[in-house]
Amino acid sequence: MFEVNRNFRNEGLSPRHNPEFTMMEFYAAYQEYRWLMDFTERLLRHVAIAATGTAVLQYQGQTIDLSRPFARLTTAQAIRRHAPQYTDAQLADRDFLHRELRSKGSTHSEEAGLGALQLALFEEVAESKLIEPTYIVDYPVEVSPLARASDTSPEITERFELFIAGRETAFTWILIPALLTDVADGLIARIFGLESRLGAMLDSVADSALLCVAVYGVWVFHPEVLREYAWLCGIAVGLWVLEDVAALLRYRRLSSFHTWSSKVVANLLGLFVGWLFVLGFEPWLLYLAAGGSILASLEELALIARLPRWRADVRGLWWVLREGTGR
Secondary structure, eight states: OEEEEEEEOSOOOBTTBOSEEEEEEEOOTTOOHHHHHHHHHHHHHHHHHHHHSOSEEEETTEEEEOSSOOEEEOHHHHHHHHOTTSOHHHHTOHHHHHHHHHHTTOOOOTTOOHHHHHHHHHHHHTGGGOOSOEEEEOOBGGGOTTSOBOSSOTTBBSOEEEEOSOHHHHHHHHHHHHHHHHHHHHHHHHHTTOOOHHHHHHHHHHHHHHHHHHHHHHHHHOHHHHHHTHHHHHHHHHHHHHHHHHHHHHHSSOOBOOOHHHHHHHHHHHHHHHHHHHTOOOHHHHHHHHHHHHHHHHHHHHHHHHOSSOOBOOOOHHHHHHHTSOO
16 A cells, blocks of 8 residues: 655755655555565566666666665664774774764764664765765664664664765765866966966856865755854854955955965865765864965955055965065
8 A cells, every 4th residue: 555645844954855755655565574674675666667668777977776686784784894894893982973973063962872873984985985875784772762673673673764875976076077177277277378367256256165165065064063063163154254355345356365374275265175075084284285375364354464566376465575666
C-alpha cells in the first residue's frame, strides 16, 4: 500500500533539507528492513530507466550508476573506506573522537556516546564522498530512538539511509580551479604584456565575486566553522567590505591595487578552502588565511587614504611611501 502526500515540517531550511516537500510513503506487511533496501534499490533503478532510458545517470559532472548493487556500510565502515587515516581503535575511542571533532570545529554534546560521535565524524569526513548509491545501516540506538532495535544487537537499530552524489563534491571541484586560475591569470597577463586599465578593474570585480562564492560555500557546507570562529571571520569579511566601500567612495570604483600581500592572501584563502572541502578543517589554516586577509585589507585601506587617484597594480604601501608622493 502506498500514498503520495504533501508535507510541511516546522524545521530549518538548508541545501539538504526543505521543510515543505512531496513524499511517497509505502507499507508492506510481514517484511523487514533488508527487504525494504532491496525494494528501494529496484524501484530507483526502474524509475531511472523509465524516465531517462538508462540506469547510468550524469549529475553535476558525476556518473551515478544505479544498475549495480548499492553498497551497504555502517558509519564506521564508511569512515574507514573514505578516510583511511582513521584506525578501528581510534573509531572505538570516545576521547579520541571528541578531540578529533573539536579540531574540525564540529559542535557536539560532551555527553555524546560512541555511536553519536562516530556519526558526527562520518558527517564530517565521509558523507560528502558517497557519490555512488550507498546505504548507511546499523545506526546506533542513541541517535535513532524511534527506530526498531536489532534482534541480534540491541545497541543498533534496523534503520538505513541512502546516500547518492555527495553534495560538496561538485562545488569543491568548481571552486578550486577557479581559485587557481584567478591566481594564474594576473601572472600570465604580466608575462605577456596584456595588462590594461579595464583588465585590472574587471579582475577586481571577479576577485570580489569569487570571494563571495567561497564564503557562501563555507556557510552552506561548513556552517560550524563560521559559528565557532564568527569573531575572526567577521573581522576579516568586515574589513574586506569596508575596503571596497572606501574605494567606491574615493574612486567611484573598486580598488585594483593587486598588492603583493593580497596575492599571498589569495593563495592562502585558496589553500584554506581547498583543504577544508577535500581534507577537512584545520584551525591553523583559518588563522593564517584570516590573519593575512586582515593585514592585507588594512594595507589597502591605508593605500586608499594615501592615493588621491585610482591606480592599478601597486606593489604595496612601503613602495608608495618610498615614492614620497600620493600620485
